[in-house]
Amino acid sequence: DAGVTQSPTHLIKTRGQQVTLRCSPKSGHDTVSWYQQALGQGPQFIFQYYEEEERQRGNFPDRFSGHQFPNYSSELNVNALLLGDSALYLCASSLLGGRAETQYFGPGTRLLVL
Amino acid sequence: GESVGLHLPTLSVQEGDNSIINCAYSNSASDYFIWYKQESGKGPQFIIDIRSNMDKRQGQRVTVLLNKTVKHLSLQIAATQPGDSAVYFCAEKGLGANSKLTFGKGITLSVRP
Numbered sequence: 542d543a544g545v546t547q548s549p550t551h552l553i554k555t556r557g558q559q560v561t562l563r564c565s566p567k568s569g570h571d572t573v574s575w576y577q578q579a580l581g582q583g584p585q586f587i588f589q590y591y592e593e594e595e596r597q598r599g600n601f602p603d604r605f606s607g608h609q610f611p612n613y614s615s616e617l618n619v620n621a622l623l624l625g626d627s628a629l630y631l632c633a634s635s636l637l638g639g640r641a642e643t644q645y646f647g648p649g650t651r652l653l654v655l
Numbered sequence: 656g657e658s659v660g661l662h663l664p665t666l667s668v669q670e671g672d673n674s675i676i677n678c679a680y681s682n683s684a685s686d687y688f689i690w691y692k693q694e695s696g697k698g699p700q701f702i703i704d705i706r707s708n709m710d711k712r713q714g715q716r717v718t719v720l721l722n723k724t725v726k727h728l729s730l731q732i733a734a735t736q737p738g739d740s741a742v743y744f745c746a747e748k749g750l751g752a753n754s755k756l757t758f759g760k761g762i763t764l765s766v767r768p
Contacts, residue, residue, distance in 0.1 A: 583744050583760065585758075633756070637751065642750055644748075648696075
């Protein structure tokens with residue numbers, strides 16, 4: 542049973558560029574959440590997708606957008622990259638109505654903006 | 656989550672000893688409180704959680720204690736092993752449309768051989 546997978550593992554971009562990160566949830570899960578983790582800090586919630594719609598959103602600008610597909614996989618898009626967007630981007634999946642709706646994380650995508 | 660800078664608090668324990676990692680949370684309305692373990696270069700790994708209506712829950716070699724009066728959560732690890740070395744985060748969440756995780760400050764656990 543595959544866990545949460547993310548691609549790519551590492552990415553280098555320059556300021557002003559756009560990036561798309563991808564996530565496949567754990568088998569049987571229907572909800573995907575995205576988090577940003579800066580070096581030495583805890584993950585910060587970006588947004589969550591369920592039934593192909595954004596259900597919750599954290600305190601992130603509109604440059605951060607996402608999408609969920611019918612197969613529950615998800616993408617995170619960041620436009621007009623800033624140096625401060627350099628971070629580990631984590632995807633977590635869960636099952637609505639499951640016990641505690643526990644979120645299981647993928648390995649993350651390390652984004653470096655130069 | 657709160658900013659903790661580049662240097663997280665560190666707890667150093669001797670292999671075989673018991674470890675206790677503490678956390679203060681902020682939202683009394685959270686439904687669940689969770690501990691995650693994060694090893695270098697990896698995503699957070701779920702360890703154990705506790706529902707808000709409980710005060711203790713045990714897993715394999717781990718116990719989570721919840722004190723709602725003082726908004727305090729702790730993780731006890733029995734017979735700490737070198738493989739337990741990692742950064743530990745507490746987190747809180749609701750359910751459904753309020754199920755986002757809010758992470759506390761991380762603590763680095765270092766196990767001395």
